[in-house]
Amino acid sequence: MIQRLLPFLTLIALFIILAIASPNFLTYTNLSSVARQTAVINIMALGMTMIIISGGIDLSVGSILALSGLLGTMTMEKHGIALGMVVGIVTGTACGFANGTLTTSLRINPFIVTLGTMGIFRGMALIISKGLPVHEIPPAFSYLGEGTLLHVPFVLWILLLCAVVIHVLLEHTRLGRYAFSIGSNPEAAYYAGVPVRFHTTAVYAIAGLLTGLAGMTEASRLMTGQPTGGQGYELTAIAAVVIGGGSLRGGEGSVLGTLVGAFIMGLLANGSDLLGTNPYWQQVIIGGVIILAVSFDELRKRRMSS
Amino acid sequence: MLLQLKNIQKRFGGVVALRNGSLDVNAGEVHLLMGENGAGKSTLMKIVAGMLERDGGEMLWQGQGVHLHNPVEAASHGIAMVHQESLLAPHLTVAENIFLGREPRLPLGWVNRGEVIQRAARLIEDHHFPLKAEWRVEKLSPAGKQMVEICRAIQQGSSLLIFDEPTSSLSESETQEVFHIVRGLRDRNVGVIYITHRLEELRAIGDRVTVLRDGETVHSGSMSEVTTDQIIRHMVGRELTSIYSREPVQPGEEVLQVEHLTREPVLKDISFCLRAGEITGMAGLIGAGRTELCRAIFGLDPIDRGTIRIAGKPVHIRSPRDAVAQGLALIPEDRQRTGLATALPISYNLTLASLGSVSRFGILDHTAERKIAAEYTARLRIRAESSKQRAGRLSGGNQQKVAIAKWLVRGARIFLFDEPTRGIDVGAKVEVFQVMDELARGGAAILMVSSEMTELLQVADRILVMRQGRISGELPGRTTPEQIMRCAAFEVSAATTEEHPE
Numbered sequence: 111m112i113q114r115l116l117p118f119l120t121l122i123a124l125f126i127i128l129a130i131a132s133p134n135f136l137t138y139t140n141l142s143s144v145a146r147q148t149a150v151i152n153i154m155a156l157g158m159t160m161i162i163i164s165g166g167i168d169l170s171v172g173s174i175l176a177l178s179g180l181l182g183t184m185t186m187e188k189h190g191i192a193l194g195m196v197v198g199i200v201t202g203t204a205c206g207f208a209n210g211t212l213t214t215s216l217r218i219n220p221f222i223v224t225l226g227t228m229g230i231f232r233g234m235a236l237i238i239s240k241g242l243p244v245h246e247i248p249p250a251f252s253y254l255g256e257g258t259l260l261h262v263p264f265v266l267w268i269l270l271l272c273a274v275v276i277h278v279l280l281e282h283t284r285l286g287r288y289a290f291s292i293g294s295n296p297e298a299a300y301y302a303g304v305p306v307r308f309h310t311t312a313v314y315a316i317a318g319l320l321t322g323l324a325g326m327t328e329a330s331r332l333m334t335g336q337p338t339g340g341q342g343y344e345l346t347a348i349a350a351v352v353i354g355g356g357s358l359r360g361g362e363g364s365v366l367g368t369l370v371g372a373f374i375m376g377l378l379a380n381g382s383d384l385l386g387t388n389p390y391w392q393q394v395i396i397g398g399v400i401i402l403a404v405s406f407d408e409l410r411k412r413r414m415s416s
Numbered sequence: 417m418l419l420q421l422k423n424i425q426k427r428f429g430g431v432v433a434l435r436n437g438s439l440d441v442n443a444g445e446v447h448l449l450m451g452e453n454g455a456g457k458s459t460l461m462k463i464v465a466g467m468l469e470r471d472g473g474e475m476l477w478q479g480q481g482v483h484l485h486n487p488v489e490a491a492s493h494g495i496a497m498v499h500q501e502s503l504l505a506p507h508l509t510v511a512e513n514i515f516l517g518r519e520p521r522l523p524l525g526w527v528n529r530g531e532v533i534q535r536a537a538r539l540i541e542d543h544h545f546p547l548k549a550e551w552r553v554e555k556l557s558p559a560g561k562q563m564v565e566i567c568r569a570i571q572q573g574s575s576l577l578i579f580d581e582p583t584s585s586l587s588e589s590e591t592q593e594v595f596h597i598v599r600g601l602r603d604r605n606v607g608v609i610y611i612t613h614r615l616e617e618l619r620a621i622g623d624r625v626t627v628l629r630d631g632e633t634v635h636s637g638s639m640s641e642v643t644t645d646q647i648i649r650h651m652v653g654r655e656l657t658s659i660y661s662r663e664p665v666q667p668g669e670e671v672l673q674v675e676h677l678t679r680e681p682v683l684k685d686i687s688f689c690l691r692a693g694e695i696t697g698m699a700g701l702i703g704a705g706r707t708e709l710c711r712a713i714f715g716l717d718p719i720d721r722g723t724i725r726i727a728g729k730p731v732h733i734r735s736p737r738d739a740v741a742q743g744l745a746l747i748p749e750d751r752q753r754t755g756l757a758t759a760l761p762i763s764y765n766l767t768l769a770s771l772g773s774v775s776r777f778g779i780l781d782h783t784a785e786r787k788i789a790a791e792y793t794a795r796l797r798i799r800a801e802s803s804k805q806r807a808g809r810l811s812g813g814n815q816q817k818v819a820i821a822k823w824l825v826r827g828a829r830i831f832l833f834d835e836p837t838r839g840i841d842v843g844a845k846v847e848v849f850q851v852m853d854e855l856a857r858g859g860a861a862i863l864m865v866s867s868e869m870t871e872l873l874q875v876a877d878r879i880l881v882m883r884q885g886r887i888s889g890e891l892p893g894r895t896t897p898e899q900i901m902r903c904a905a906f907e908v909s910a911a912t913t914e915e916h917p918e
């Protein structure tokens with residue numbers, strides 16, 4: 111039990127340490143900026159949680175984020191915010207759907223498929239934009255990423271909503287249960303008559319939808335549509351899931367764990383900024399934390415099952 | 417005295433697997449280890465074979481206290497084990513698996529491949545197993561894997577051999593071969609510990625018996641001094657009859673008709689029918705094509721020719737989903753691989769095939785699910801802390817029970833049971849028969865593939881026999897083992913050269 115709570119305790123410890131070490135940490139400005147930064151990754155990581163639970167992986171989410179942010183903001187230039195949002199989210203969903211369809215119909219490992227689409231989606235973003243970012247965005251759009259509701263950053267409400275929805279999806283619906291069983295033993299699911307392809311594709315599509323939303327949030331925060339944005343986000347999202355107890359072997363993971371994992375990553379980055387740590391060292395520290403967290407988790411599992 | 421275990425204790429987290437395991441084995445005897453599913457037999461044996469470390473108690477090997485930390489240390493004492501679950505490397509060949517870790521070497525550490533294959537082939541041939549040294553293990557049926565495990569253990573063990581349910585997926589003739597091996601070992605003064613849930617095996621090879629119940633040794637003595645019923649009573653701690661006999665039912669109409677079903681080269685022109693209310697048994701040797709037949713009907717393998725009719729209408733079944741939609745259920749033979757999600761809770765596994773009935777508009781009804789889980793864990797006496805426990809942490813037999821229960825939970829019109837009682841204890845066997853009987857009385861048609869003749873004779877209303885991909889006979893339920901054998905038997909040499917085991 112203690113070990114299962116480890117990520118949670120780590121988060122709290124990190125919070126306390128930073129509160130003591132830096133006077134600027136516990137300020138409204140800082141905390142809300144941490145929240146905003148983490149929210150984008152967090153929304154993506156929720157989709158990644160579903161994918162990893164179902165035994166898959168998606169390396170293309172960083173590219174999807176850029177493509178949907180770009181198409182969304184381009185639409186916004188001429189047709190307004192609402193349509194732009196829709197286009198961004200639909201783009202993400204379509205990309206996820208493509209990933210799911212490719213893995214299930216070609217029966218190729220999702221690692222390979224999404225390694226391919228990572229390049230394809232990024233290339234599409236660059237071709238469409240000719241490599242240039244979109245800047246002409248209606249100013250009101252910034253509310254999504256920078257606004258507040260009841261003194262809380264608006265993105266946090268969105269994150270909360272997404273987290274609840276995905277949690278319910280995973281724990282209380284047939285889709286979620288099938289995702290767990292496909293991830294834990296795809297053959298057993300197939301023998302049981304589970305529509306494996308349909309549900310696998312659905313999981314990727316839902317993750318795509320969330321990534322599209324994250325893409326719009328990112329665009330709103332920066333008030334640009336960047337064809338080169340989101341690089342390396344896929345790894346941060348995967349790390350958040352894994353730190354939160356998700357297993358790359360499939361069948362394991364939770365929304366709460368992923369939230370905690372993403373916030374740990376967020377606090378580490380923020381903490382190093384506040385304490386003036388060399389940004390090169392930041393990467394080393396974060397990499398170390400990932401390995402440490404996962405090895406603790408493995409140790410726990412081995413002790414339980416040997 | 418070869419091996420003495422005194423008061424061995426072992427716990428897994430909060431679960432006490434062994435509280436007082438005691439056992440002593442002499443050289444040159446076959447010692448039976450009996451107990452219900454989850455009694456701690458495999459755990460005790462894994463401690464002897466160096467795969468688990470004990471928490472307490474003493475182990476004396478030839479009079480000396482020892483503590484074995486890994487299987488290599490155990491092997492250096494001449495201890496080897498045939499495991500209940502296959503622990504083979506699936507991507508390697510039969511020969512490579514048999515010699516894994518102890519390959520004959522050439523200078524510079526090269527493995528002498530030729531010799532590996534030759535020696536493996538000789539070993540296989542000596543025991544008349546229908547295997548080939550070059551086959552890849554992942555392609556083998558559970559029976560094939562079990563035979564590889566046996567070859568590997570006899571290759572390694574020189575003083576003490578542990579057989580953990582070696583025959584659970586073997587049929588009559590292979591079982592006889594295992595007995596032959598065991599007797600040969602005894603004659604060479606090797607100690608043998610033998611675990612089984614097949615009662616008819618006890619008298620055939622056992623010299624002495626030790627019974628475990630709830631992790632405790634409750635009886636130990638010579639086989640000549642106890643009756644089988646007494647052993648059962650020690651195992652379950654209550655009165656229980658192992659004799660099951662089914663009241664036959666007047667069969668209804670033909671629900672499933674199979675006509676000229678062919679899938680080269682394993683199934684040849686197969687025609688039969690299943691009737692509502694009837695339990696049709698299916699006998700045959702390993703490799704006769706019984707599992708292939710079930711797989712083909714269930715849409716797992718494509719068929720070349722033939723028609724399948726359900727309730728008179730021809731159907732095309734191309735995947736398990738189609739089969740399920742047509743009211744079919746398959747309880748597959750290889751349940752470890754195809755039946756169980758080991759990382760998930762028992763309750764998830766139990767309802768996986770019937771989520772439709774515990775959900776509405778895609779939303780799960782956790783209360784209904786808990787009720788089902790509670791009912792079936794109690795009925796089949798699945799030994800678990802709670803139904804939230806991961807299925808992978810159950811004992812081998814309890815995992816089997818979960819996999820079977822999953823299909824019992826789901827209603828279907830036609831059930832294909834492939835070796836339904838493999839690995840489960842006496843009490844649970846009777847429960848499974850009772851559930852099958854209830855299903856049949858409720859109007860389901862049941863095909864029961866089994867390699868255990870006694871249970872076919874107890875349960876089936878009618879017995880089909882398969883031989884080399886064909887149906888070679890149909891016998892009434894009250895037939896004799898000899899009759900079945902006569903229909904099933906064929907020249908062993910043909911099987912070893914031509915056919916891949918199931």
Ligand SMILES: Nc1ncnc2c1ncn2[C@@H]1O[C@H](COP(=O)(O)OP(=O)(O)OP(=O)(O)O)[C@@H](O)[C@H]1O
Pocket residue numbers: 414415416428431432433451452453454455456457458459460500799800808809810811812813814839
């Ligand atoms: N890895 C594990 N983690 C937790 N509990 C375990 C583990 N392995 C076994 N157990 C528990 O220990 C008990 C004894 O298991 P064991 O495998 O020794 O039973 P067994 O007598 O071999 O049963 P079977 O006839 O089903 O093979 C069971 O209650 C089981 O749930």
Ligand SMILES: [Mg+2]
Pocket residue numbers: 457458459500580811812813
């Ligand atoms: Mg066992």
